[in-house]
Amino acid sequence: MTLALASGDDPYLLPVPTPDSLVxxxxxxxxxxxxxxxxxxxxxWPLGPLIDRPGASLAKIHWRHCPDRLEWQIRQVTWILLNGQxxxxxxxxxxxxARPRGSATxxxxxxxxxxxxxxxxxxxGIKNLRDCTDDHWAAYAADRFSAKISRHHASETLSRLADLWAFDQLCTRPVGVTQPPWERHGIDDYLPSSASRDAGENTTEPxxxxxxxxxxxxxxxxxxGFADDVLSAWAERLHLQQLATSNPSTLEGLAALDAYLLPRLAAGEGLPATGRQGRTVLNTSFIAATVGCSINQVNGFRQRHRLSTPQPGPCPLQVPVTGQINGRPWREHLDFNEAPTLMRHLSTAAMIVCLYLTGMRPQEVQGLRSGxxxxxxxxxxxxxxSHHYKNVTDADGQHVSAGEERDVPWVAITPVVRAIRVLERMVPEGELLFSSAHHDFVRGRQFSGALKNAGMNQRIESFVAWINREAESQGLPDQGVPEDPHGAIGLGRFRRTLAWHIARRPGGLVALAIQYGHMRTVLDARTSSGYGSRSRRGIHSVLDVETALAAADTAARLRDRLATGEKISGPAARRALTAAVQAPRFEGRTVTQKFARQAADYLARDGLVLFDNPDASLICVFKRDNALCEPxxxxTAPNQFDCRPGCGNAVRLDSHANELLEETNRLNQLAAHAPQPLARRLRAAAEQHRDTADTHHATAHPAEALT
Structure with a gap:
């Protein structure tokens, strides 16, 4: 039986559900x-009918978590929640x-x-929601927030509890939920007094x-480097599996099988094998396809020769190896058994490239399609x-699980384009690039939608383990991936890390930071360069947060160095001292949900924000009108890759001058062993560094002299 919305004077009312009503x-x-x-x-209760986002898990409601005496009442209001507004x-x-309906989650x-x-x-001892008094509501809230919880989280919890009363009113026969007292008197008295934690994507560590x-x-x-080899190996594996299942049992095939295995068995050599349920067994598919016999004949050979646990040998595929590491092939041959694992790592590598080098959210990457x-x-x-999914609603304010196409497309640099092209070779045209049905290379299970977050996180950890084994076997232990001090590598950390590198490593070598550094002006101008607008909470909000944190760290280091007696020089020295005093201090690395807006406001304080530039050995007290880097x-930030001498925003400390002198010595040492034209340029750069350091020492003052 299917119930429809009530059609009386009040279109928001729903009838009481029956046992056979659809969830x-x-x-x-x-x-x-x-x-x-x-x-x-x-x-x-399955909530899959409400979920259209490709990478979302299909949530369910388990009623075993609800006490029997109150279950029927909570069930009825929950059904109204799922189907009303x-x-x-x-x-x-x-x-x-506030929205009339939320997402399934x-x-x-x-x-x-x-x-x-x-x-x-x-x-x-309360057996009916009608008997829940103001005192019960207040006591529950106090008990619920007895553990450390942020005011933001507590406010959301009180709102959810108020919705129990609100949605009950939308039934033609309500169960009688009483109104929580904070709906009448306000929530301030029911919230915890302080907020030590706040959730949000910006709490994620880079x-x-x-x-x-x-x-x-x-x-x-x-x-x-390896994609062509891996994809060729996978295609050959699929071809061999198809051959093995279609080969008939013939006398010629049996003779070929004996000729292939008996000499190896007599010589004590390893036989083509694979692992199955913790045991080593003959690789029947590989052998059958290679010699042209049937799988049954291979099984018969195993039984006749009692090869329950054969000595394992390789299963080499007849595909060329073109990939190299340090000028030598990365494999002697591609192996039948390794092909599924390599395909999984290849798709994970493409996922990492797409996540990090675009700034997309994980769900946006999961929603990418071939083409x-x-x-x-x-x-x-x-x-x-691509599609975006966060806070997408329709004209009526209803949550849209399927998301919508972004108004502004993402810009794809070359590594991302190559990663997408590799993924397009793994899935049919128009299919999700990370389709679960086409990325289960080991078992071939036909899941729906895209790979889920938990599975993608596991694949990243497996890829890291493979990298470390591969680096060791290739004689490259210095290229392994160490453990991250903040825990497991998760999908959500790549986006924050991109912002970290844009804000803090504009001239660094890690993760193509130079290219992203050159895009700093475009990002700050909020133009349609592919990173979305503020209304979409694109990469800009995360970038502002990371830039503000970097600026605050720079201010803290400046205060510390001046306190230890270092002197300061430069045309913006007085402004630097003012900016250092007025800069916010952050306890730990936790960032509240409101901090993105606060960060943008802080960075908009033209002339009072400090930017460390280690490549130029200075601090920029950024003021647009003074800047020579053409912002x-x-x-709201300088073009640190284009820092120019003589800028009115520059300040230096004694430690910066010492860095310049150390660089002077290094350049002179290089010049002593360089060809003459290059040596002249190196010595000229060294002399410029020495002059800059000497100028600092001649003009620097202690902080007290400038205040």
Whole structure:
């Protein structure tokens, strides 16, 4: 039985569901969604009909978590939550971000919060939601927030609890949930007094450069250098498997099998083998395809010769090896058994390249499809047409699980284009680049949608382990990937790390930072260069956060060095002291959800933000009108790659002058062993560094003299 929305005077009211009612009514299921639905009476409610994002897990509600006495009431309101929508008059009191319907994941979290309340009430002896008084609501909130929890999280929790009352009002026969007191008196008195933690994507730590450097190097090496070999090996493996299953049992095949295996068996050589359930067994598919016999004949040979655990040998594929490491082939041959693993690592490498070198969110990468990055007809830049999913709503404010195409495409640099081309060779035309059905290379299971976050994270960890084994076997232990000090490498850390490198390593070698450094002006101008607009919370908000953190760190180091007695010089010395005093201090690395806006406001303080430039051995007290690096009209940071002598924003400390003198000595040593033309240039650069250091020492003052 399918229930429709009530058609009386109030279109927001829903009838009481019956045991056979669908969990999700048809009007909320998109046309292409084929995920299974459920019935009201069942113990598990699938929420797949509400989920269209390719990389999203298919959430479910398990009713075993709810106490029996209150389950029927929580069930009814949850069904209204899944199929109803809040009234506009109610939403007006909830703030500008309130929506009539949330996503499937949000609905599940709301339901589980209601179940948590039900368990607390059950323990307190309350058997009906009608009996939940203001005192019970207040006591539950106090108990719920007894552990350390941020005010933001606590506010969301109180909002979810208020929704239990709000959605109950949308049933023609409500269960009678009482109104929480914070709906009448405000929530301030029910929130924790302080916020030590706040969630949000900006709480994610960037990857350590010592981790990211070799990881990205191997990812690009895999895509650029090994992809052809791996894809050829995979195609050959599939071809051999097809041959093995189609080969008939013939006398000629049996003779060829004996001629292939008996000499190896007599000589004590390893036989083509594979692992199966922890045991070593003959690789029947490889042998059958190689000699032209049937799989049954190979099994018969194994039984006749009692080869339950044969001495393992390789299964070499007849494909050329073209990839190299340090000028030598990276494999003597590609192996039948290794092909699925290499395919998995190749797709992971392409994923890492796409994640890091675009700045996309993980769900945006998961939503990429074959054909998303066509070759430009006019020889211009490659652009990626993709979907975004965060905070996407329709004209009525309803959450859109399928997302929408970005108004501004992403710009794809060469490594990303190559990664996409490799992925397009793995999946059919128009298919998701990370389709689960086409990336299960070992078992070939036909999952729906894209690879999920947990699976992608596991693949990254497996790829790192493979890199370290490969680096060791190739005699390159210095190219291994060390453990990150902040834990496992996760999908969400790449985006933050990109912002870290743009903000802090504009001239560095790690992760093509030079190229991204050259895009700094474009990013700050907020033009349509492929990184989205602020309304989409693109890479700019993350970049602002990381840049503000870097500026605050620079201010802290300046304060510390001046406190130890270092002197300061430069035309912007007084402004630098003012900026150092006024800069915010951050405890730890946690960033609140509001910090992106605060960071943008902080960076907009023209002339009072400090930027460290280790390549030029100075600090820039950035003021647009003084800058010689030609920043854009709306720039909030300098073009550090184009730092020029004589700029009115520059300041130096004694430590900067000492760095210049050390660089002077290094350049002179290089000049002593360089050809004459190069030696002259090196000595000229060394002399310029020495003059700059001497100027600092001649004009520097202690901080007290400038205040």
């Amino acid at each position: 999700v009514l048809p009007q909320w299921i998109s046309a292409g969604n084929t995920n299974p639905n459920g019935r009201y009476q069942e113990s598990i 809040l009234r506009p008059t109610y939403l007006q009191t909830r703030g500008i971000r 949000e609905m599940r979290e709301t339901c589980y919060e209601w179940m948590r309340l039900a368990r607390w009430l059950h323990t307190a 990857l350590d450069p010592k981790v990211l450097g070799p990881l990205l190097m191997w990812a690009i090496r895999m895509v650029d 998303c990055c066509p070759d430009p007809e006019d020889g211009g830049r490659h652009l990626i047409r 854009g009209p709306d720039a």
